[in-house]
Amino acid sequence: MRIIACIDLDYFYAQCEEILNPSIKDKPIVVCIYSGRGEEGGAVATANYVARKYGVKSGMAISRAKKLLKNVEAFFIPAKLDLYEKISMEVMKIVQKYGDVFEQVSVDEAFLDITKISNENYEKALELMKEMKKEIFIREKLTCSVGIGPSKVIAKIASGLNKPNGLTLIKPEDIPKVIWPLPISELPGVGSKTENIMNKLGIKTIGDLANYDSLKLISIFGKKIASYFISASQGKDAEPVKPTEQNKQFSRMITLKENTLNFRELLPYLDTLAKELSNDLKYNKVVAKGIGITAILDDFSTVSKSTILNTPTNSYEDIKDTAEKLLMELLPKCNKLIRRISLRAYNLIYLYKSIPLLEYMN
Numbered sequence: 001m002r003i004i005a006c007i008d009l010d011y012f013y014a015q016c017e018e019i020l021n022p023s024i025k026d027k028p029i030v031v032c033i034y035s036g037r038g039e040e041g042g043a044v045a046t047a048n049y050v051a052r053k054y055g056v057k058s059g060m061a062i063s064r065a066k067k068l069l070k071n072v073e074a075f076f077i078p079a080k081l082d083l084y085e086k087i088s089m090e091v092m093k094i095v096q097k098y099g100d101v102f103e104q105v106s107v108d109e110a111f112l113d114i115t116k117i118s119n120e121n122y123e124k125a126l127e128l129m130k131e132m133k134k135e136i137f138i139r140e141k142l143t144c145s146v147g148i149g150p151s152k153v154i155a156k157i158a159s160g161l162n163k164p165n166g167l168t169l170i171k172p173e174d175i176p177k178v179i180w181p182l183p184i185s186e187l188p189g190v191g192s193k194t195e196n197i198m199n200k201l202g203i204k205t206i207g208d209l210a211n212y213d214s215l216k217l218i219s220i221f222g223k224k225i226a227s228y229f230i231s232a233s234q235g236k237d238a239e240p241v242k243p244t245e246q247n248k249q250f251s252r253m254i255t256l257k258e259n260t261l262n263f264r265e266l267l268p269y270l271d272t273l274a275k276e277l278s279n280d281l282k283y284n285k286v287v288a289k290g291i292g293i294t295a296i297l298d299d300f301s302t303v304s305k306s307t308i309l310n311t312p313t314n315s316y317e318d319i320k321d322t323a324e325k326l327l328m329e330l331l332p333k334c335n336k337l338i339r340r341i342s343l344r345a346y347n348l349i350y351l352y353k354s355i356p357l358l359e360y361m362n
């Protein structure tokens with residue numbers, strides 16, 4: 001048997017802003033990622049629960065959130081990703097102490113395997129997580145929601161059931177009563193496409209899925225995905241909590257059609273690299289503070305230049321602009337023609353990734 005906990009910080013970016021300025025705690029707070037286009041261009045990263053009562057949600061256009069909060073005193077704050085990352089690191093240091101194995105999946109979320117540390121005892125596991133929540137609150141002034149269950153999937157679902165400041169224990173015998181009535185969309189890995197397919201099969205709840213004809217599921221989704229759905233919905237998925245070595249950098253390289261040292265000729269290559277790198281970062285839901293360029297010269301020697309940005313980014317424009325500046329500085333240092341160039345992004349901040357294995361299903 002296993003006991004797994006999922007820890008998710010409540011309305012994370014907005015809660016960080018409350019800590020920074022406690023006097024606005026009871027007012028709507030909306031943390032914004034401005035696109036730089038127009039005064040209100042951009043999206044809501046998250047909002048505190050006061051703002052959520054007015055319908056404000058992650059991913060919504062800032063202009064829409066402003067309309068929803070038109071008649072109230074509300075705070076629209078540009079995201080300080082660096083700061084949230086620092087606070088996250090402090091919290092995760094505390095979280096790590098409370099488990100046998102620790103896996104951080106995003107800036108505000110982690111799994112712990114607490115099987116041994118709690119002596120395979122669910123009541124002890126509950127006490128342990130209560131302690132951890134208390135320590136996080138006393139030392140960092142942050143609340144989080146914790147779910148405990150026999151698998152990662154059940155722990156993850158449990159962490160969302162009593163937000164904010166929740167602590168939810170789901171033992172294997174509770175699964176039919178607590179998990180099965182939930183809509184199928186609550187199962188990690190079920191995106192809107194999968195949800196549609198399942199609805200057509202008459203699968204509306206997690207329980208419908210758990211009790212569905214498994215051969216039919218395999219014929220529709222293939223063996224791998226169907227097996228996941230079956231075991232996950234039954235609380236039996238065996239995915240271990242594993243300390244993930246997340247990518248420390250992303251990079252892209254291109255070989256020039258003709259070797260050159262001409263800035264203008266190099267620009268289209270840089271453009272392609274910036275586009276690809278930006279896509280990689282966006283796909284992995286990560287922003288980078290460091291951008292570096294390397295030129296591989298005709299004799300295979302290399303020349304590099306890099307910079308640290310004030311604001312972490314994954315935007316194509318930012319990366320391209322930075323890369324062009326770096327190229328300009330790098331060219332005078334090249335004593336041979338350039339054969340290849342590579343662009344890399346480092347000093348990464350992972351945003352809101354969750355159970356990475358399952359992402360491709362959405």
Ligand code: DGT
Pocket residue numbers: 008009010011012013014033043044045046047058059108163164351352
């Ligand atoms: P919660 O967990 O429901 O109390 O609220 P959050 O805000 O902690 O939501 P969560 O755990 O899904 O995401 C953690 C952080 O990731 C959140 O504070 C801001 C960021 N985030 C979430 N969704 C989005 C999004 O759609 N766009 C952007 N830019 N950031 C997001």
Ligand code: CA
Pocket residue numbers: 008009010011012108
């Ligand atoms: Ca959260």
Ligand code: CA
Pocket residue numbers: 008009106108109352
């Ligand atoms: Ca989260």
